[in-house]
Amino acid sequence: MDGTLVDSEKLWDVALQELAAVYGGTLSDDARKAIIGTSMAVSMRIVHDDLGQPERDPQASADWINARILELFRDGLRWRPGALALLRAVRAAGIPTALVTSSTRPLVEVALDTLGRDSFDAVVCGDEVDAAKPHPEPYLTAARLLGVPIARCVAIEDSPTGVASALAAGAAVLAVPAEVPLPPTDGVHQLESLTAADLELLAALLGERPA
Structure with a gap:
């Protein structure tokens, strides 16, 4: 779905960087690329490790991301070419x-x-x-x-x-x-x-x- 049918990866970029900012950091390009296509649990582990905060609760981060991405998805999704x-x-x-x-x-x-x-x-x-x-x-x-x-x-x-x-x-x-x-x-x-x-x-x- 994400990146194949609809151009939603850019919305994930927004949500992930906002979460990183909440935690006082910035998500690296390498971490963002590593997240693409992974499950939410794996994604949150990558975020926490990249920020140097592996002790954070993956479920709490996932809940934050899910709430934010729902808002972004509701604003509309664009189809990928073709x-x-x-x-x-x-x-x-x-x-x-x-x-x-x-x-x-x-x-x-x-x-x-x-x-x-x-x-x-x-x-x-x-x-x-x-x-x-x-x-x-x-x-x-x-x-x-x-x-x-x-x-x-x-x-x-x-x-x-x-x-x-x-x-x-x-x-x-x-x-x-x-x-x-x-x-x-x-x-x-x-x-x-x-x-x-x-x-x-x-x-x-x-x-x-x-x-």
């Missing part, structure tokens, strides 16, 4: 579709006001799995909910954490970097933007693998 057109094409073709995100359910519920509640047959949130990305569980859960073998799924991701999760699950992976560059990776097709993606490309990614 994302809406591709999602509409996938849905028009009747292809089963799942949203797999590290964001929590309350945030996702707000984001669905922009994304469309009928845009997905299943939604897997970061607080609804035992192991978050980069563990394969989120994508394996999505495939199970869709009733589709994971080997017949294409995962579209923007972060190293998300790519690792999808690869570990066994999905075909289309990577579209947003906030951080992605190194070339075996088994991962990479595009600069989803404006260059279409149904033919998704079919080709699956055609390269065994049925």
